[in-house]
Amino acid sequence: MEQPLNLASNAALKRNVADYTLIVIGAFFQALSYVLFLAPYKIVPGGVYGISIVLHYVTKGVFSFMPDGLPMGATALCFNIPLMILAMKKIGLASGPKTIVTFVLISTFTDSLSYLLGNQPLVENDSFIACFYGGAILGIGVTCVFRAQSTSAGTDVLARVIANNSNLKVSNMIIVLDSLVVLLGLIVFRDWAVPLYSWFTIFVYGKIVEMFQTENPNRAVFIVSRKTQEIKELIVGKMGMRGTFLHGRGMYEGKEKEIIFTIAERKDLPRLKDEVKEIDPNAFISTMHASKDSPRPGI
Incomplete structure (x- = not known):
């Protein structure tokens, strides 16, 4: 360890x-x-x-x-x-x-x-x-x-x-x-x-x-992890961001799980990925281009 x-x-x-x-x-x-x-x-x-x-x-x-x-x-x-x-x-x-x-x-x-x-x-x-x-x-x-x-x-x-x-x-x-x-x-x-x-x-x-800085300034981030509460504390408490819990079910095992969805600014994305991996090395993180013209998730 x-x-x-x-x-x-x-x-x-x-x-x-x-x-x-x-x-x-x-x-x-x-x-x-x-x-x-x-x-x-x-x-x-x-x-x-x-x-x-x-x-x-x-x-x-x-x-x-x-x-x-x-x-x-x-x-x-x-x-x-x-x-x-x-x-x-x-x-x-x-x-x-x-x-x-x-x-x-x-x-x-x-x-x-x-x-x-x-x-x-x-x-x-x-x-x-x-x-x-x-x-x-x-x-x-x-x-x-x-x-x-x-x-x-x-x-x-x-x-x-x-x-x-x-x-x-x-x-x-x-x-x-x-x-x-x-x-x-x-x-x-x-x-x-x-x-x-x-x-x-x-x-x-x-x-x-x-x-x-060729990337879109904002990224939609999906995080799949068993340590959702710890990651929530990171996103909301430590990084001052907001997010939403999405409910899903794994296709292979059929187990219910929570998926975290948030919008991150480009400059915050590397830090978010690093700290999520420190909390849960097995976490799955997916990102895509996003726009924040609409209200932010979690409002």
């Missing part, structure tokens, strides 16, 4: 090392995008960092102790902490610890790079190059974070809170919130180039994430 436990713990350790390595890489790429490409050209890519870029420029010369304006990373952190607390209270957010590490690292890298490199763009006098490569590098960073089963917090978790238990789609809420942030940039900077370049950056970023 001790050997399977050791194997399971070693597998979990390797998975955590791989995940946190991806988080560090993803956080660095996102910070690089903000510092070298987006912020110098006042490109507002939506989200918390879009607000932070606007506040960075608005507060230049306002505070004597911060003549260059509020630091983008620290400002984003001030938004992300309350948003994260709200999300954990309202929707659970099973990826909480990794998400906290992610947005703290992005903030740290952003302010560190700003201090070391200053506010000069990597490419002078070329906003198009800046918004294109800034969006591409941002998309690569976000993809690394998603593959580590984490998020960067920000407006996406706020969108999930607003859309939770409502008829609103999370994707639509993210578009609305990010567009409001982009329009904030237009109002503050009074330059139509700001939203036009910003929306192009968001488009490039979205396409890069889509290119590297």
Whole structure:
């Protein structure tokens, strides 16, 4: 019995090392995008960092102790902490610890790079190059974070809170919130180039994430196991998801059994499979593409 436990713990350790390595890489790429490409050209890519870029420029010369304006990373952190607390209270957010590490690292890298490199763009006098490569590098960073089963917090978790238990789609809420942030940039900077370049950056970023994350964002998961109560505790209590018990009967032995059905986000699926196998190595798990336009199972 001790050997399977050791194997399971070693597998979990390797998975955590791989995940946190991806988080560090993803956080660095996102910070690089903000510092070298987006912020110098006042490109507002939506989200918390879009607000932070606007506040960075608005507060230049306002505070004597911060003549260059509020630091983008620290400002984003001030938004992300309350948003994260709200999300954990309202929707659970099973990826909480990794998400906290992610947005703290992005903030740290952003302010560190700003201090070391200053506010000069990597490419002078070329906003198009800046918004294109800034969006591409941002998309690569976000993809690394998603593959580590984490998020960067920000407006996406706020969108999930607003859309939770409502008829609103999370994707639509993210578009609305990010567009409001982009329009904030237009109002503050009074330059139509700001939203036009910003929306192009968001488009490039979205396409890069889509290119590297080819699967449907949601998966329908069917689990057949004799340890349904333990798996229920994992899904509902530990991962903050919902599900439904389906009643079935085996064709070979004719025995009655319960089948667990749930909808899992792509980033949560590897963790769900690993932890179900730790509870019951003989569990049968089947997945298929799914859509969450309708109410979630178990509501």
